[in-house]
Amino acid sequence: MKFFIDTANVEEIRKAKELKVLDGVTTNPTLISKEKRPFMEVVREILSEITDKPVSLEVASTDVKGMIREGERLAELGSNVVIKIPITEEGLKAVVHFEKKGIKTNVTLVFSPAQALLAMKAGASYISPFVGRLDDISYTGMDLIKQIKKIKDNYQFCSEIIVASVRNPIHVTESAIAGADVATIPYTVIAQLVKHPLTGIGLERFLKDWESVPEKPF
Ligand code: G3P
Numbered sequence: 375m376k377f378f379i380d381t382a383n384v385e386e387i388r389k390a391k392e393l394k395v396l397d398g399v400t401t402n403p404t405l406i407s408k409e410k411r412p413f414m415e416v417v418r419e420i421l422s423e424i425t426d427k428p429v430s431l432e433v434a435s436t437d438v439k440g441m442i443r444e445g446e447r448l449a450e451l452g453s454n455v456v457i458k459i460p461i462t463e464e465g466l467k468a469v470v471h472f473e474k475k476g477i478k479t480n481v482t483l484v485f486s487p488a489q490a491l492l493a494m495k496a497g498a499s500y501i502s503p504f505v506g507r508l509d510d511i512s513y514t515g516m517d518l519i520k521q522i523k524k525i526k527d528n529y530q531f532c533s534e535i536i537v538a539s540v541r542n543p544i545h546v547t548e549s550a551i552a553g554a555d556v557a558t559i560p561y562t563v564i565a566q567l568v569k570h571p572l573t574g575i576g577l578e579r580f581l582k583d584w585e586s587v588p589e590k591p592f
Pocket of ligand 1: 380400401402506538539540
């Protein structure tokens with residue numbers, strides 16, 4: 375399973391890069407707004423950090439013409455730019471347009487298998503079902519991933535499933551068990567994945583016992 379980082383913060387992207395587990399970046403208008411800097415400044419910085427892996431940048435228009443105009447402008451910023459488009463009727467038209475032009479798309483705000491099916495049929499390169507937000511309203515978000523994976527396999531759709539709205543390490547491991555192609559993960563959760571209380575306790579004990587070993591070579 376590929377690991378994308380879900381952030382517009384360049385420092386977090388750099389830290390994730392150092393861990394050597396980073397396969398791409400996803401952003402959205404909320405994440406961009408948290409940076410409190412001009413949009414193009416943030417985007418150019420992300421693209422100078424990530425040159426050879428997919429970077430999803432979201433359109434802000436709701437009509438197909440606007441989505442195409444914005445998406446084409448964003449696509450000019452780098453060959454690794456993926457245009458993130460909400461799952462609406464207008465959005466699907468834009469996906470078909472970009473697919474014909476060879477520009478990759480990431481269909482976002484997916485909350486049902488039917489939405490995912492439509493996006494896959496339209497030729498989306500990626501689809502982003504949001505597990506955390508479903509959990510928030512007392513649905514099991516991970517069930518959606520299993521359903522979409524089944525539909526994808528039934529018809530050999532090429533779209534990659536990105537598990538989005540990831541809130542904790544369980545979301546990540548369950549995504550891998552379900553066979554998702556990608557999980558897009560906030561940096562805080564990537565950091566949590568490394569940790570286990572027993573690892574901390576075990577390491578502390580090893581270091582303490584090491585102190586009493588005589589004639590250490592290093
Ligand atoms: O990028 C889309 C998604 O990952 C947002 O997550 O935490 O705002 O539901 P969240």
